[in-house]
Amino acid sequence: MYFRPEILAMAGYVPGEQPQAGKFIKLNTNENPYPPPSGIKQAIDECLTRGLQRYPDPMANAFRTRAAEIFDLPSKDWIMAGNGSDDILTICTRALVGAGDLLRLPYPSYILYRSLAEIQGARWEEIDFHADWTLPETFAKPADGLKLVFLPNPNSPTGTMISRETILEIADALPCPLLVDEAYVDFASFSCIDLPKQNEKILVSRTLSKSFGLAGLRFGYVVGQPHMIEQLIKVKDSYNCDSLSIAAATAAIHDQAWLAENRRKVIATREKLAAGLAQLGFEVIPSEANFVWCTHPSKPAKPIYEALKNAKILIRYMNYPRFGDGLRISVGTDDQNDALLSLLASLVQA
Amino acid sequence: MYFRPEILAMAGYVPGEQPQAGKFIKLNTNENPYPPPSGIKQAIDECLTRGLQRYPDPMANAFRTRAAEIFDLPSKDWIMAGNGSDDILTICTRALVGAGDLLRLPYPSYILYRSLAEIQGARWEEIDFHADWTLPETFAKPADGLKLVFLPNPNSPTGTMISRETILEIADALPCPLLVDEAYVDFASFSCIDLPKQNEKILVSRTLSKSFGLAGLRFGYVVGQPHMIEQLIKVKDSYNCDSLSIAAATAAIHDQAWLAENRRKVIATREKLAAGLAQLGFEVIPSEANFVWCTHPSKPAKPIYEALKNAKILIRYMNYPRFGDGLRISVGTDDQNDALLSLLASLVQA
Structure with a gap:
């Protein structure tokens, strides 16, 4: 079948979903929620x-x-x-x-x-x-x-x-x-x-x-x-x-000034996100990036991901053998963050 | 030295010159002389x-x-x-x-x-x-x-x-x-x-x-x-x-209409270029691309390339073992073409 055996055997890397249509709050591939420097x-x-x-x-x-x-x-x-x-x-x-x-x-x-x-x-x-x-x-x-x-x-x-x-x-x-x-x-x-x-x-x-x-x-x-x-x-x-x-x-x-201000905003929202998740009972790893990883002691991760997706909020569900599954949530704007946390509240407190 | 032996041994592909400064008539890397569709x-x-x-x-x-x-x-x-x-x-x-x-x-x-x-x-x-x-x-x-x-x-x-x-x-x-x-x-x-x-x-x-x-x-x-x-x-x-x-x-x-018109212009200039080169005694291979390959029976190619470069006209000098050397000239605008041919005339008829 012409191709190198390694290529035929591999599944290929699948990047995070990039919906080209529909209005999603997109918190699944660690993009920056703010427009770039002018x-x-x-x-x-x-x-x-x-x-x-x-x-x-x-x-x-x-x-x-x-x-x-x-x-x-x-x-x-x-x-x-x-x-x-x-x-x-x-x-x-x-x-x-x-x-x-x-x-x-x-x-x-x-x-x-x-x-x-x-x-x-x-x-x-x-x-x-x-x-x-x-x-x-x-x-x-x-x-x-x-x-x-x-x-x-x-x-x-x-x-x-x-x-x-x-x-x-x-x-x-x-x-x-x-x-x-x-x-x-x-x-x-x-x-x-x-x-x-x-x-x-x-x-x-x-x-x-x-x-x-x-x-x-x-x-x-x-x-x-x-x-x-x-x-x-x-x-x-x-x-x-x-x-x-x-x-x-x-x-x-x-434009390093833009970078400093963007960094400040993202980090501030990240800390709000982490605190909000903790308040909902999630276990959150302290993050130095523009996303957080969290798991919930009693609520399985995959249904949460699916319910959010149905409500047009896209986060990343990941399942690592030996390590377990969980949710990786990119840091959005404060408004996106509030929408996410309020929907999550209704899901985990149901 | 860390790298794969194949990488250390290779010279690396060298693309055609891309002068970032200076006003050249650039006929060396087969670019289109016209701006793209609007x-x-x-x-x-x-x-x-x-x-x-x-x-x-x-x-x-x-x-x-x-x-x-x-x-x-x-x-x-x-x-x-x-x-x-x-x-x-x-x-x-x-x-x-x-x-x-x-x-x-x-x-x-x-x-x-x-x-x-x-x-x-x-x-x-x-x-x-x-x-x-x-x-x-x-x-x-x-x-x-x-x-x-x-x-x-x-x-x-x-x-x-x-x-x-x-x-x-x-x-x-x-x-x-x-x-x-x-x-x-x-x-x-x-x-x-x-x-x-x-x-x-x-x-x-x-x-x-x-x-x-x-x-x-x-x-x-x-x-x-x-x-x-x-x-x-x-x-x-x-x-x-x-x-x-x-x-x-x-x-x-x-924009296939743009393509058709661009193609027409480039081919028309290519035919003028080939005819002009032939008139100056060059041997020109009939070309179906946006460049022509030519050699001269008595004038060596490299000095021609160098003289043109000194005059801010950039073409490609190529030397292929077993095949010989020659000049590959991209098709420019009619004005660029005229400038090239008149300079070439002074070089080969000197």
Whole structure:
């Protein structure tokens, strides 16, 4: 049947529902409820005026230069841009992990990592979090064929974090690169974006999808030492970022004041959400991301997800073998939050 | 050094120069000299008004549905969209060609195909065109581990084509899929977009970069039987096309009248370019694309390329072992064409 056996065997990663019609309160894929910085429209208009006939800058240097300044990196050569951070994760896996090699990830975590290993014909190994959401020492242990370790920080679906000190220790102990996936870091209390300076094995990926309200634009990037970035560039498609997204991403990251205010609003609503859920009897893991993970001691999760969906509120029901099922709820606006909590109240108190 | 040996060993594909500053007459990467259909600006504005906070439709169904109507395909399930046709070529290679497998391509042709094989740790085999730009029978022969055959049609750098009948024969004889890369087909006298209906092994890829003046947007697609498309979908990034490009591509492909007029203009200028070059003593291969390949019996190609570049006219100098070097010149506007030919006249008649 023509295709590689690994491809035929795999189910394929299924992203969260993206209803294209109908008015949903959409709290299932960790999008930002607020519109992106206003400078984006102007950047896109200017780009349209220049025209789209020409290929984009293959390296997105306008973005790299601005981002290197903001993150106090020695030069733009510490950054590679991608078509969303999915593109970054794909490129890193293709560059580092060959057929039969091993990719490591924590569990429970972002399911896409496993699909990326499967596409490569590679093995993957999940290391369970401890009950307190720290990682066992085995996470940093060398292993036969181990070529890449993914660590989402904050993690999904839990919103928990591993400390900078521990990340440096893990990278020191590992025989291979450690990709710290910071998709949600702008809602957290610290970041690791400077750590590649201390250890060449550390790569840090970011996206503008969550914190900049630009999920529809597809723009992400990875920070690493220049000799690491140089190898990754060989694997990316020549023109992996389009002219509009480069212009918009450059305008977005420039607006750090917008980011600070957006972060403040999302975190404030997250704390209200967590408190409201707790009041309804949910067990809520303290989150450093723009979502919370919760379970209820007596009410099963799936019927709650379904009842909400019927009422046009979309959250994520997830079921992890060995870990259990629960609800991952993205942080919306205060109004969306109130609507959710009042419906949940009627469901769990019924 | 952490990376897969194949990645460390490879040089990486180097795309044509994309000067980000300076006023060049840019005839080196086969872009369209005319602005894209005007409906694109409105589609992008509407998309911005809806907002970019949400993830795009993972399957770009608006585009697929419209394209299936235009190409008289049974349903949208015959189409998968990509982030430029480079994304399509990458996805097909990853889905079909494993480490150690064999990928076949004609020679001389698009150099990127070899890089895609290299990244997979696969072997590649080049089959030389005959002097009349037909292909030898070996191109259709089964071979050990052969998993994918690329055939650009029209070919680059020559602009020549293989007939529909021959393509059906090649696909019949091959043990694996044949990807007909139709990046330039809108400037040609025929296409193969309906042939996947006749043979499941035929896949046809397209891009909006050339014929729709949208190289900066990154949008391509592949046509194949639904059970083939289904496997390819497993390999693509979930959100490989952004909201703006889906909206713009859907508006673009809808405007077939614009396409017909653009095609007419580009072909008219191509014929003037070919005639002008012949008058200056160049040997020009009759082209069905938006570029021509030419050589001069007495004037070496590289100094011509360099002299043009100094005068801010950028064309492509290419040197193919066993085949020789020459100049690939994209078709610009009539004014650009006149500027090029008058400068070339001073160079070759000096």
